[in-house]
Every structure is written in C-alpha cells, then in structure tokens.
Amino acid sequence: MADIRVLLVDDHPVVRAGLRAMLADFDGVTVVAEAADGGAALAELFRLHTLGEPVDLVLMDLQMGAGMDGATATGRIKAGDAGTPPPPVLILTTYDTDADILAAVEAGAAGYMLKDAPPEQIRQAVLSAAAGQTALAPGVAARLMGHIRNPVTALSPRELQILELLATGLGNRAIARQLFISEATVKTHLVHIYAKLGVDNRTAAIAVARQRRIIRDS
Amino acid sequence: MADIRVLLVDDHPVVRAGLRAMLADFDGVTVVAEAADGGAALAELFRLHTLGEPVDLVLMDLQMGAGMDGATATGRIKAGDAGTPPPPVLILTTYDTDADILAAVEAGAAGYMLKDAPPEQIRQAVLSAAAGQTALAPGVAARLMGHIRNPVTALSPRELQILELLATGLGNRAIARQLFISEATVKTHLVHIYAKLGVDNRTAAIAVARQRRIIRDS
DNA sequence: AGCCGAATCAACCAATCGGTTGATCCGCAG
DNA sequence: CTGCGGATCAACCGATTGGTTGATTCGGCT
Structure with a gap:
C-alpha cells in the first residue's frame, strides 16, 4: 500500500519542521515537498506532477505572511491552476473565526484543523482528507453546524x-x-x-x- | 563540555515538535523538557531543579492560549517563583509589536526571536542567551532602538x-x-x-x- | 410574474461623541 | 513650599453616530 504523499505549506520553518517530524511518526504518510506560501505550493504541485510523483494531500496554513494565502491557494488548486488533478487540501491553522472557516470551506478545502490539535487528531484528519472525506476539528464542525442552523x-x-x-x-x-x-x-x-x-x-x-x-x- | 539544557514552552504541539527537531540538529543543545504554558514551565523548572537537572535556557512563546503567557512567566522566573536560580529566557514568537517586545524585555527576557527566523539565526540566539548575552532578531533590535528614541x-x-x-x-x-x-x-x-x-x-x-x-x- | 434579500441612496432629527477651555483637589517628590 | 500628574467636573459647540422612514435596482427563486 503506497504512502499518502503530502505537500506541507506554511511560512514558518519551525512549523514545517514540526509537521515534518509529526507526520514522520504517522504510518503510511510521507512528506514529499514543502512550500512557504500558496504560490510556491502551486509550483511544487506542478513540478511533482511533471516528475510523475503526484501529491495526494496538501496540508496548508491560511496565513502566509506576504505570500499567497491558503484560502486563495485552495481555490486555485481546486480550479486546476496548478496544472494537476486537484489533490485534497487540509487546512491547519491557528485561526478559528467563522469567516476563516467559511472562506476555506467555500474555496474547496477538504478539512480544517487547528494547530493546537493533538497529533492523533491531525493524523485522523490527514487520513480522512486523503481518502476524500471531510475532516473538521470538533470545534470547527460545531461552528459550521451552528452556522447552518442559524443562517438568519x-x-x-x-x-x-x-x-x-x-x-x-x-x-x-x-x-x-x-x-x-x-x-x-x-x-x-x-x-x-x-x-x-x-x-x-x-x-x-x-x-x-x-x-x-x-x-x-x- | 556539557550540553545546553533547554526547556521548550509553547502551547502548540506542532511548534514544540518543530523546535525539538530543529534543536536536535544543533550541536551542544539538548531539549530536556517541554511545557504548554507559563504555569507548566514554572512547575517543570522546579521539578528538574529538584532532580538535580537544572535547565540552562527557557525557549518560550508569548501567547499560550488560556494559560499563563510568556511575559508573565518570564517575570515569575526572574523573580525566583520557580524555586530555582533563574535561567535565561529566550522568547520565540510570531508577535513583533512594540508592546510585546517591551513587555518581554521589561520582564527580563534575555532574547527575542521571531518564528520566521531561519534555523541558524535561532541557533545563534540559543547559544548567546545561554551564555548570558542578549539575543535579538535584527528587526527587534531596530524596534527597541527606535523605542528608546521615542518613548511612548x-x-x-x-x-x-x-x-x-x-x-x-x-x-x-x-x-x-x-x-x-x-x-x-x-x-x-x-x-x-x-x-x-x-x-x-x-x-x-x-x-x-x-x-x-x-x-x-x- | 411576484417575492425576497442584498445593496444602494436620501432626508430628517435626536442622541452621543469629540474638542476645547477652564477649574479644583490630592498625593508625591524635590 | 512648589510643581507635577492624576482624577474629577462643568460648559459649550461642532461633528459624528444612531434611528426612522422612504425609495430604487438587481439577481435569484418559486
């Protein structure tokens, strides 16, 4: 069974290092590339696709300093702008406002996790999102459901x-x-x-x- | 020559994992403990001190979710509230407002680094702070100098x-x-x-x- | 077609805010 | 004692905000 090939996108080297280390502990998951913003993520997806080494999942933050943000990049990936079949995108971020969650979900993200989540929750989210399922942090799911119940x-x-x-x-x-x-x-x-x-x-x-x-x- | 013994304090497991991995690449540095907020950091300092395994440097974020924040914890550590001789504190954070910098410096932090710094810069800061010197990210140093010229x-x-x-x-x-x-x-x-x-x-x-x-x- | 929500705009008036000037009292430091 | 900062208060007036009423246009949906 081939590993899930993951592209990490986060502007902080420390966070990328942490994610790399955390994902290294997950069976069946391999980090195949990294990028520091949305633009670099698109380029990396294309590069790997050209090499015949497609990405199975993009694990991405929302905020990227001055670079292309995660919601925009998600929309671009889903629209095929990377020149590849669109892999699922799992957002991993510190931001939990309704606006952030909705922007990412509407852009086509398969999941939304918060960075304070324990590793096991992140592992589950990675596996679910890579399998084409929705992966939401518990608080985020409650938020979306609340939003649906009270659209008024x-x-x-x-x-x-x-x-x-x-x-x-x-x-x-x-x-x-x-x-x-x-x-x-x-x-x-x-x-x-x-x-x-x-x-x-x-x-x-x-x-x-x-x-x-x-x-x-x- | 004994390793510099470091306590990591950050509320995000991903970030702690990233720092652990990054510090593991530094010669002469060992992560001996971790904590998810300022209160836990104080307790960990005391525990290690009691075991005769004192900490040489605290590497700590400022924001800790609902827990004790980094500036408060720094002040408490410098005041001896951990029940140990106070090790130097190096702040590593995303926040670069004047208030954040000043609060940490006034609380007694030996250094202030930003999380987007490359690993080599963080390594230098760790070595400097552990050696009792000041360690400031370039932008932070400029900010402090500006503040001295224009006190708020x-x-x-x-x-x-x-x-x-x-x-x-x-x-x-x-x-x-x-x-x-x-x-x-x-x-x-x-x-x-x-x-x-x-x-x-x-x-x-x-x-x-x-x-x-x-x-x-x- | 009709209805609805969203976006836009106006007029009018009351309420609140912002700026200015002026004042007193208190505690503290030199 | 004097000077200073902080806290308190007032009056006055212009500026902005809040509330109300009314209107139009557009797109989407039934």
Whole structure:
C-alpha cells in the first residue's frame, strides 16, 4: 500500500519542521515537498506532477505572511491552476473565526484543523482528507453546524466587510470612501449589523463580533 | 563540555515538535523538557531543579492560549517563583509589536526571536542567551532602538480601566455609571487616551490598544 | 410574474461623541 | 513650599453616530 504523499505549506520553518517530524511518526504518510506560501505550493504541485510523483494531500496554513494565502491557494488548486488533478487540501491553522472557516470551506478545502490539535487528531484528519472525506476539528464542525442552523443571524458579505473596517478604527465617512459608496449606505449596513448582533452602538458590535469570532484580530 | 539544557514552552504541539527537531540538529543543545504554558514551565523548572537537572535556557512563546503567557512567566522566573536560580529566557514568537517586545524585555527576557527566523539565526540566539548575552532578531533590535528614541507614554490605571470598559461596548454614560463618576470625567479620560494612542475616535483607540496588547480580548 | 434579500441612496432629527477651555483637589517628590 | 500628574467636573459647540422612514435596482427563486 503506497504512502499518502503530502505537500506541507506554511511560512514558518519551525512549523514545517514540526509537521515534518509529526507526520514522520504517522504510518503510511510521507512528506514529499514543502512550500512557504500558496504560490510556491502551486509550483511544487506542478513540478511533482511533471516528475510523475503526484501529491495526494496538501496540508496548508491560511496565513502566509506576504505570500499567497491558503484560502486563495485552495481555490486555485481546486480550479486546476496548478496544472494537476486537484489533490485534497487540509487546512491547519491557528485561526478559528467563522469567516476563516467559511472562506476555506467555500474555496474547496477538504478539512480544517487547528494547530493546537493533538497529533492523533491531525493524523485522523490527514487520513480522512486523503481518502476524500471531510475532516473538521470538533470545534470547527460545531461552528459550521451552528452556522447552518442559524443562517438568519449571519452577516452578508458586505456587512462583514464594513464590520471589519469598523473594527480597524474607521468612521462612517472613511469606510464610505474606502468602499466607494455613500455614507448613507454605510449607516444602513450598520443598522442591519447592529440588529443582527443585538447591539446599539459600534463598540458593542465590535466586541460581540470578536467574541463570536465573526471577525478576527484587527 | 556539557550540553545546553533547554526547556521548550509553547502551547502548540506542532511548534514544540518543530523546535525539538530543529534543536536536535544543533550541536551542544539538548531539549530536556517541554511545557504548554507559563504555569507548566514554572512547575517543570522546579521539578528538574529538584532532580538535580537544572535547565540552562527557557525557549518560550508569548501567547499560550488560556494559560499563563510568556511575559508573565518570564517575570515569575526572574523573580525566583520557580524555586530555582533563574535561567535565561529566550522568547520565540510570531508577535513583533512594540508592546510585546517591551513587555518581554521589561520582564527580563534575555532574547527575542521571531518564528520566521531561519534555523541558524535561532541557533545563534540559543547559544548567546545561554551564555548570558542578549539575543535579538535584527528587526527587534531596530524596534527597541527606535523605542528608546521615542518613548511612548503609558496609560494611567484609570485610563486603562476606561479603555477596557469602552472595548466591551459601553458608551460614555454607561461607563460613567459603572465607575460612579460623571460623563464629563469619562470624556476627559478619553481625550487623554486618544492623545496617548494617537487616534481620534473610540474604535481606533480600541484597535490600537489591541494591536499593542494594551488591552486583552473583550 | 411576484417575492425576497442584498445593496444602494436620501432626508430628517435626536442622541452621543469629540474638542476645547477652564477649574479644583490630592498625593508625591524635590 | 512648589510643581507635577492624576482624577474629577462643568460648559459649550461642532461633528459624528444612531434611528426612522422612504425609495430604487438587481439577481435569484418559486
């Protein structure tokens, strides 16, 4: 039975070393290449495909410093931009906001794990994702299920965008300018945001959104 | 010549595995123990000291999920709370804000490295710190020098208190009520807070304060 | 076709926030 | 004693935010 051939993608050498070491302890799993960002991952997939040594699974972080992020890379891989049949992508990251999870899942990731997961959980996720199954960290699964049960309270993409800008400290006028819309539109979106979050001012909206992991660190 | 005995402290198993593997490649360095947060690090230091196997260097992250953070642990170690002569602490983290750097340096860390550093740089830092010298990543050293040239004024305890309440979503009147002071006093404090943080509205104050780790998660 | 949600925009007004000026009191250090 | 920082408070006014009402357009779905 051939090993599962894994491509590691993470911008931190320490993390790649840790993953390499951890995966080395898993029977049936071989790390065949590494990349420090999404762009390098695409190139590596193509290179290995050309050598007749295709990758069975991409294990990838979301944030890559200045390089192509993991969600974008996932979308590109699934779209065939690597010039290979798309291997499953398993996200392994520290970020657990709804937005991060949804972006990765919508981009086509087969799984989403958090870096604080114990090795056995990561091993299971690797095997599941490589076998074409979904692999979600328990908290992540609960989050997605909650999201499906309560879609009413989800913010629209535009609302989320405005909330994120709000949390960086911009006022209504600055947000309007940045998005090329009127201040009246910003205010309308804020009214909707406050209603959905059950608050009545901007700082409370930010606090609740952070607490619920709707937005991430600014 | 005895090896440098290192205690690894990081909440992520993957990162600890990566560091273990990386340090195993360094001549003269042995990882003798690991801990997942600052509290466990103190306990591990004491345990090894009791066994007559003291630690020569603590290599530690700053953020530890829900556990004791690296800066606090550094201060406790330097204060002798581990019940051992204090070994040097080398911080290895992803965070490079001024507040993070200052908090760790003020707490007594012998060095501050970033996780994206190549292994050779980390090796040099380990050797330097264990030898009682200062070990700073290049960008970190530049940051410290900049800070000495432009010292940032700290918030007063009351200002901090008001900022924390602000970040929970309270308006001026609610903050005033909670602290049994007038709304005018709240506004006066806010004026001072905004000036010190270099902002002109409450959401920007919260964003900057979070970015600089002046306040924690709301 | 009709309905709905999302996005956009406006007008109006009340409420709150931000900036400024001015003041007092207290504790601490020199 | 003096000076300083911190805490407290007020008044005033302009700026921004929050709430409400109303409207249009578009795309997707039934």
